Amino acid sequence: MTQQAPTHLTDDALEDELAGLAAHINAATYRLLELIAEIDKRELWAVQAFRSCAHFLSYRIGYDLVTARERVRVARALERWPKLSASFARGEVSYSKVREITRADCPENEEALLAIAHAGTAAHVTKLMRMYRRVHNEQALEQVAERKLEVFFDEDGSCVIRGKLPAEAGARVMKALEAAELELFGKDASPGACAAERRADALVHLAEKGGVQTEIVVHVDAATKQAGIEDDPTIATTTWQRLGCDASVVTMRHGADGSVLDVGRKTRVVPSALRRVLQARDQGCRFPGCTSRFVDAHHIIPWSEGGETKLANLLQLCRSHHTLLHEGGVTVAMKDGVITFKDALGRVLPATKQLPAPLEFASEASPTTLPLWQGDRIDYEYAIAGLV
Numbered sequence: 235m236t237q238q239a240p241t242h243l244t245d246d247a248l249e250d251e252l253a254g255l256a257a258h259i260n261a262a263t264y265r266l267l268e269l270i271a272e273i274d275k276r277e278l279w280a281v282q283a284f285r286s287c288a289h290f291l292s293y294r295i296g297y298d299l300v301t302a303r304e305r306v307r308v309a310r311a312l313e314r315w316p317k318l319s320a321s322f323a324r325g326e327v328s329y330s331k332v333r334e335i336t337r338a339d340c341p342e343n344e345e346a347l348l349a350i351a352h353a354g355t356a357a358h359v360t361k362l363m364r365m366y367r368r369v370h371n372e373q374a375l376e377q378v379a380e381r382k383l384e385v386f387f388d389e390d391g392s393c394v395i396r397g398k399l400p401a402e403a404g405a406r407v408m409k410a411l412e413a414a415e416l417e418l419f420g421k422d423a424s425p426g427a428c429a430a431e432r433r434a435d436a437l438v439h440l441a442e443k444g445g446v447q448t449e450i451v452v453h454v455d456a457a458t459k460q461a462g463i464e465d466d467p468t469i470a471t472t473t474w475q476r477l478g479c480d481a482s483v484v485t486m487r488h489g490a491d492g493s494v495l496d497v498g499r500k501t502r503v504v505p506s507a508l509r510r511v512l513q514a515r516d517q518g519c520r521f522p523g524c525t526s527r528f529v530d531a532h533h534i535i536p537w538s539e540g541g542e543t544k545l546a547n548l549l550q551l552c553r554s555h556h557t558l559l560h561e562g563g564v565t566v567a568m569k570d571g572v573i574t575f576k577d578a579l580g581r582v583l584p585a586t587k588q589l590p591a592p593l594e595f596a597s598e599a600s601p602t603t604l605p606l607w608q609g610d611r612i613d614y615e616y617a618i619a620g621l622v
Contacts, residue, residue, distance in 0.1 A: 257325030264312075264323040271309040283564050283577050284523060285554050293523020300382065304333065307379075311336035317344050318351070330356040334363045337379070343621050350617065355605050358612055365618055395437075414439045504531040504543055512548055519552040520573055522583045526552035532559065534568055549573060 240248060270291065273279065279290030288302035297305065308329075312319045315336060321327050331351045340347075351359055383397035399407065414436035504512065509531060518527040529550040535541030549568065551559065558564040563578030575583040 256328070260325040260328055261323055263329045264319065267305065267309040267312060270305055271313065274306060274309065281577065281579075282583060283521075283555070283558050283562065283575075285552075289523055292525065299525060308333055308336050314341045315344055318348050321348060321351075327351045328356060331359045334360050338363055338366055340366070340621070346621060353605060354612065362612075362614055362617055365614055366621055410440060411436045504548065508543070508545065508548075511545060512550060515545070516550040518550060519555055520549045521551060521555040521558075522575060524552055524555060526554075528552060530556045532556055532566075534566060 243251065270287070273290070274287045279287045282290065284290040284293065286303075287306045288297075288299055291297045291302040291305065292299050312322070312332070318327070318332060318335060322329075322332050327348075334356075335347050335351060350362060354362075377398075377400035381397075381399055381403070383395070383399075385393065385395050388394050411433055415432050418435060418439055419432055512531060516529075518525065519529050529552050531548055532551045533541045533543070534547050534549065537543065541547050546568070549566070555564075559566055565576045567574050577583060
């Protein structure tokens with residue numbers, strides 16, 4: 235059926251179609267969460283070598299990671315809320331209300347909370363559930379769920395860093411910054427107007443310290459050819475190759491009595507100039523769907539097998555996907571600048587997938603999401619007492 239342009243609708247028809255479409259979207263969102271829950275149960279994301287179900291959703295349907303993680307959380311939680319789920323599936327409650335209610339682990343109060351969701355607005359539900367979690371001392375868990383760090387470049391070219399951490403994690407970061415500040419400026423640096431500038435310098439100092447490449451000493455038994463490192467007496471060849479991708483490696487051969495027979499030369503690491511070019515080209519982990527910018531430089535043909543340290547043989551991978559390539563059966567190849575990943579079953583992971591055609595929503599208006607609230611004052615204290 236051809237829909238009328240909004241400008242041709244009467245006021246009542248415009249409002250009815252808005253409410254009806256919202257109800258359809260609520261029902262479709264519930265169906266979407268059902269599918270996410272099943273994908274999560276089957277661990278399809280793991281089969282395709284994604285770090286989590288959220289990373290899979292980011293790659294497959296274009297969610298940002300924050301949204302994807304929240305959708306996965308709600309999809310998992312709905313299994314314990316059958317009545318709320320049924321109402322959600324009928325389009326009677328919005329995703330915003332469902333999201334807030336499922337943040338509290340209290341399905342025993344499902345009927346009362348569902349009644350509140352039907353009667354009140356999303357703002358009422360949000361405030362009520364925040365108060366409820368505070369009463370149950372769930373603030374620590376909420377802080378973990380809401381942790382975030384945003385890094386972006388402003389219009390003037392400067393880098394803006396903004397974040398939110400749980401209290402204990404924030405305390406550790408503050409201690410690290412204070413230590414870096416002390417290392418840079420000494421004990422005599424007096425607090426004042428330039429304290430913020432010193433802290434910014436301390437953060438950069440921490441990043442520069444973290445960017446120093448490690449040196450790994452690999453001990454090789456001359457008789458058995460078995461290799462090990464300082465804290466691990468035996469390591470697999472694949473692990474050795476991964477560690478050597480982006481670190482200096484010194485090989486020591488040992489005799490039967492443990493004595494050192496010889497010390498090999500350092501394996502070449504990616505020089506800083508080439509690393510900058512690699513960073514400009516890859517701009518983070520190259521694995522499909524991964525957005526991590528905390529990366530290693532990976533030799534596509536391992537150095538130990540004759541691979542060269544040149545741009546055509548390098549790509550950036552986060553630590554998780556770097557491990558998968560060396561030890562998880564995932565493979566990568568690059569030809570004429572085109573990078574191809576294959577999962578452990580040998581299937582190609584495409585850079586993009588064609589999306590299905592959008593759903594056609596029914597045109598019947600059904601304003602089932604309209605709250606019953608008539609503008610009277612909400613007694614939150616009474617509601618909380620009843621829930622507790």
